[in-house]
Amino acid sequence: MIKRMRLLLRRSTYTGVLFAVLGAVAALPVAMVALGATLGVSGRPDAVWVALPLWAVLIGVTGLFRVVRRVLVKVARRLLGVAVPDPVKGAAGERWRTPVFLLVHVALGWTVLIAGSTLLVTGVALPGSWAGGEARVSLLGWNTEVTGVWAWVVAALCLALAAALFAAVATALRSLAPRLLGPSPAERLALAAERERELAERNRLAHELHDSIGHTLTAATIQAAVAGEVLAADPVAARAAMRSIEESTRAALEDLDYVLGVLREEQSGTAPTRTLTDLPELIDRLRHAGAVVEPRTTGDLAQVQGTLSRAAYRIVQEGLTNALRHGVGGPIELRVAAGPEELELSVVNGVRDGEAGPGASGFPTSGHGLPGLAERVRLLNGEFEAGPYGERQWRLAVRLPVRRSA
Numbered sequence: 001m002i003k004r005m006r007l008l009l010r011r012s013t014y015t016g017v018l019f020a021v022l023g024a025v026a027a028l029p030v031a032m033v034a035l036g037a038t039l040g041v042s043g044r045p046d047a048v049w050v051a052l053p054l055w056a057v058l059i060g061v062t063g064l065f066r067v068v069r070r071v072l073v074k075v076a077r078r079l080l081g082v083a084v085p086d087p088v089k090g091a092a093g094e095r096w097r098t099p100v101f102l103l104v105h106v107a108l109g110w111t112v113l114i115a116g117s118t119l120l121v122t123g124v125a126l127p128g129s130w131a132g133g134e135a136r137v138s139l140l141g142w143n144t145e146v147t148g149v150w151a152w153v154v155a156a157l158c159l160a161l162a163a164a165l166f167a168a169v170a171t172a173l174r175s176l177a178p179r180l181l182g183p184s185p186a187e188r189l190a191l192a193a194e195r196e197r198e199l200a201e202r203n204r205l206a207h208e209l210h211d212s213i214g215h216t217l218t219a220a221t222i223q224a225a226v227a228g229e230v231l232a233a234d235p236v237a238a239r240a241a242m243r244s245i246e247e248s249t250r251a252a253l254e255d256l257d258y259v260l261g262v263l264r265e266e267q268s269g270t271a272p273t274r275t276l277t278d279l280p281e282l283i284d285r286l287r288h289a290g291a292v293v294e295p296r297t298t299g300d301l302a303q304v305q306g307t308l309s310r311a312a313y314r315i316v317q318e319g320l321t322n323a324l325r326h327g328v329g330g331p332i333e334l335r336v337a338a339g340p341e342e343l344e345l346s347v348v349n350g351v352r353d354g355e356a357g358p359g360a361s362g363f364p365t366s367g368h369g370l371p372g373l374a375e376r377v378r379l380l381n382g383e384f385e386a387g388p389y390g391e392r393q394w395r396l397a398v399r400l401p402v403r404r405s406a
Helices: 002-009 011-026 028-042 047-062 066-079 097-131 149-181 183-231 235-263 276-288 306-326 369-379
Strands: 138-139 142-145 293-298 332-338 342-350 384-389 391-403
Touching: 011 028, 011 066, 011 097, 011 149, 028 047, 028 369, 047 097, 066 097, 066 149, 097 149, 183 235, 183 276, 183 306, 235 276, 276 306, 276 332, 306 332, 306 342, 306 369, 306 391, 369 384, 369 391
Parallel strands: 293 332
Antiparallel strands: 138 142, 332 342, 342 391, 384 391
């Protein structure tokens, strides 16, 4: 009982009644069409009863249009306060669900208009009629006179029934809207697939940001330190380091602009397409930062397919960034071998005694670099190794199948 009383105090109950009434009013033109068609064919006075089935059929057909469902979803969210997602574009759902909801919606709307308004008018008018000396209740051809205190009892009963009817209609619509207007199983699968695509894209962008921005900031930090140390003694070297910082940050800004554009769902231009042929530029930037890089390449890197070449560039970039962050300042050995069946990448750098590579030094680290690389290699059906190599060295080794990844 208390729960039912609380329903009468909720705003959603009365907005739900408004939703039902709007459905009844919106169905009036369809009723006129059905009645006109029936009268035109039969010409009988009882054509209104014959028109009811035609009216129901026309309302059901109206519910088959996708725009009707979209409108119902938006209005239901606002007036019923239910969480109904927008229909999935292009997803196949059970099309009968919207016509059924529309028929129930219209039926409940007319129930509110006819029964609810009758109960309200009777409950409000009955005490006044009794005070004026006449109180009569008429319902569906049944008439009776109410006198004395019974007029107030019947009035209160009518108002209570009207309130209960309004609460029941609003509750029914709130319960049916998510079930009939919400996503079907096929649409849920489409929503899950879309969400999976979004997560995969965000994961890819996170890798791009980590590889590109992380590398640039690492190199720029070291270059700025070098420039600060030699600024007075060797202004030429300091200027060269500053130019290298400028070039590195400009490239990173291109990556950042692209990623932010995708996250905002804006047109951000084409993605930066750095491949293995851009390795000399990457190595030059590291050398400007003071790193000693000893590259050794075999095979024609330009012949490596675009997708594989871009992924390999990012892997080498991350490997060199880790070596720059966590190495001891000695030479960094880079090996890239492009064969007809396999692409091999290897980065070897020195480490201090007692350290085990990335994360062991005092340089800040996110902990996502190597796991991200391993995941990238796994998606390319490759092999990934990272760990101690000989004495005081750390080795990152990747093997990628050329034909399967191309």
